[in-house]
Amino acid sequence: MTLRKCKVLYFLLMAVTGFFLSARAQQLGTESVYDQHEVWNPVFYTYNGNEYRSATGAPGPKYWQNRADYVIHATLDTVNHTITGDVLISYRNNSPDALPFLWLQLDQNIYRKDSRGEATSPVTGGRFANKSFTQGYVLKKVEIIRDGKVEKADYLVNDTRMQIRLKTPVKPQGGSLQIRIEYSFEVPQYGTDRMGRLLTQNGWIYEIAQWYPRMEVYDDVLGWNTIPYLGAGEFYLEYGDFDYYITAPANMIVVGSGELQNPTQVLTPTEIARLNKARNSDETVMIHDSTDVTNPNFRPMKGNLTWHFKMFNARDVSWAASKAFMWDAARINLPDGKHALAQSVYPVESAGRDAWSRSTEFVKGCIELYSQEWYPYTYPVATNVAGIVNGMEYPGIVFCSYRARGRGLWGVTNHEFGHNWFPMIVGSNERKFPWMDEGFNTFINDVDTKVFNHGEFYRKADAEREAQYMFGENAEPIMTIPDVIQANYLGVAAYSKPAMGLHILRKYILGPDRFDYAFRTYIRRWAFKHPTPWDFFHTMENAGGEDLSWFFREWFFTTWKLDQAVKGVKYVDDDTTKGALITIENLQKMALPVVMAIQLTDGSTDTVQLPAEIWQRGGEWTFKYDCNRRIASIVIDPEHDFPDINPDNNVWRMKEEKPVPPGVSATDIIQKYIQALGGADKLNAVQDLSITSVASFGDEDVTFINRYKKPNDYLMEITAPSLQQPAVYIVVKGDSVRVQQMGNEMSLTPDRKKIFQREAVMFPVLSYLKNDYQKTLSPQMEYLDSTWVYVVTINTPDGQEIKNYYSANSGLLLKSVTTTQGPMGSVSTEQITTDYRPVNGILFPFTIVSNSMGQDIKMQVKEIKVNSGLTDADFK
Helix, strand or coil, X not given: CCXXXXXXXXXXXXXXXXXCCCHHHHCCCCCCCCCHHHHCCCCCCCCCCCCCECCCCCECCCCCCCEXXXXXXXXXXXXXXXXXXXXXXXXXXXXXXXEEEEEEECHHHHHCCCCHHHHCCCCCCCCCCCCCCCCCCEEEEEEEEECCEEEECEEEEECCEEEEEEEXXXXXXXXXXXXXXXXXXXXXXXXCCCEEEEEECCEEEEEECCCCCEECCEECCCEEXXXXXXXXXXXXXXXXXXXXXXXXXXXXXXXXXXXXXXXHHHCCHHHHHHHHHHCCCCCCEEEECHHHHCCCCCCCCCCEEEEEXXXXXXXXXXXXXXXXXXXXXXEEEXXXXXXXXXXXXXXXXXXXXXXXXXXXXXXXXXXXXXXXXXCCCCCCEEEEEEECCCEEEECCEEEEECCCCHHHHHHHHHHHHHCCCCCCCCCCCCCCCHHHCHHHHHHHHHHHHHHHHHCCCCCXXXXXXXXXXXXXXXXXXXXXXXCCCCHHHXXXXXXXXXHHHHHHHHHHHCCHHHHHHHHHHHHHHHCCCCCCHHHHHHHHHXXXXXXXXXXXXXXXXXXXXXXXXXXXXEEHHHCHHHCEEEEEEECCCCCCCEEEEEEECCCCEEEEEECHHHHHHCCEEEEEECCCCCEEEEEECCCCCCCEXXXXXXXXXXXXXXXXXXXXXXXXXXXHHHHHHCCHHHHHCCCEEEEEEXXXXXXXXXEEEEEEECCCEEEEEEECCCCCCCCEEEEEECCEEEEEECCEECCCCHHHHHHHHHCCCCXXXXXXXXXXXXXXXXXXXXXECCEEEEEEEEECCCCCEEEEEEECCCCCEEEXXXXXXXXXXXEEEEEEEEEEEEECCEEEEEEEEEEECCEEEEEEEEEEEECCCCCHHHCC
């Protein structure tokens, strides 16, 4: 599943509309709440290993898992959008238990109006809410075949599950039977972002998943795993072989998990020749181009065709079909001289060198990198499908948004194919532990992106900035099932926080060599098996050679925060030539290593790293640093790799003061700023203003449009390529305020309306000179990014506090921190403004970095229009 909607959209909605709490709203104190006894509590592991799962983290000598092989025939009816099928499941019970009943998954039943998933969906909708309803699975026949005898099954359907009650239990340690089910279902247009159909100019695109009854997992941990399918929780499936047949109209291209078995029956000689060329080409080869799509003679076959695919040792299969597909492919080069095929299918609307025409390059690139770094890709084909699904993974095939482009397309392709390692190869239980697939995958995505095409799409994460949303007051532990994690935090608990933890573990606790060896050991041990979190923890400890129970406890089971601080510096015997005694503190509950950049007064710098074990001695630690001159500064975590929730105390500087010159007032500084912009006359002459900016969120570029018109009209619209409607839409017209989030109208309190009405002012600085605005100039100047600044605090009549930092040289505003008292407490936003450029004689900042919930939103202004003649029609 893609992270984009789980995380990026959340930032857009929360950051822009002001529902976040800043670091200062968390009421952080200077007194430590740290207790080393909690972190290093010796009792952590719940079992000591057994014959099924070793204490080393490896499968035990008697480890077992059951197996399910499938033969499936399905027919796609494009008139009624239905699938009719029959599945023969050969089930083998390798457990030591006799099985008197069996459980199967019927995931299509989530689309019923009376489903449990629908009942638990919020009325405002969401990614996993139904937009329309079907009958789910219509079961025509359910039979048991044993020893060649066929009998009608005794079964019960409960929501998305089916129980088959057997007259004779399936024998342990090798007993088997077959289940035959005939069924049909309607393909929903929007299948909770897992499957569905998209109408393009050249026909429907069908993305088909969860399309046959599938066996539940019976394991040595819980027995039958029967958590219902509610939407957010993904899948836990047995491994087996798949032999399946898809019958569809002859003018359609069908792609699926595994390898096509009958190309001569379903492809033209031209397509076969092009496909063979692609199998031997490192460059993308077009198999079915835009002219072929619209040429009815290119595929002259009539009626229906049946496409036959096989997939071995997989946990699932999916497929897609459309007459609108363009199709291209290239060779994947795997270790030991092996090869596979990368291919992409997409509509004409998605083609382009900045879009899906690069998809196969992306598929080939990420799979080759993952295969070299972690474990060889195990399937013969890797297919990327453009359609209505924003991002979803299945063995050997993934569904990505047809709207994705550039860095966004790389991000979603890289992420979804990363899932072929977690959980397709390493078969963890996604219904209970989403971090074991989403988190691990997000981690390897970052490693991959840094390498792909010399880092074309790589942007280093800023853990310090991310700390505020990741460890906010409403944060939830990673070790939470996905359906319990609130939608706003799924992207944190399942994706970004586990990935950040693995980065810290790799870089600062184990080191790359030990981590990579242990992580590869985990993958190799549990390839095509079912690991638990404890198997992962044990493997990383044993193969990495480190007691990590303290780290796993705090990072995965708690919402503890990190707050490291420099308390002070003294010199041995007050003699700078004898070295310094540096005291650091751990003020919050989490313990991690400490990394410090130390700069001396001669300009030389040094990096010091201390292990987390220093905090076994308590929340304060003093160490000696050898130096022969004064220390100019100490910065904890200079690379921002740690999620410190209070970075203000991470920096210690030798005192360097510069008082404000005599006679300079706050009013003088504000007037100088107005003059630097162009003067009050020019600012007052602006009747309307339009600003278009672009910001990058994760792997997607988002567009911000701001419009102003006197006396007090304002509009903000935020759009993203992957969204079918504006994420945020705000209109202020006088006393009227209207706010929509993803098309849903928000109810606003009077205080909330005031916040948005403030935004309707084009140049707020013109109001600062009024008598009812209190202005205070700090007596000391501050040093901000190598520039001395004046610090002016403005208190507005409605209770806002604005602290502005003005350059002493240019007079321009460089930084602003706005604090508002609201129903949730003190809410602050920080904004950095740089790259001032003239437009119609007025200077505007073209780079604006806003920090909300610790998340930087860096906006690059693309266009500014002054007095362009905006009308009331532009504010609807």
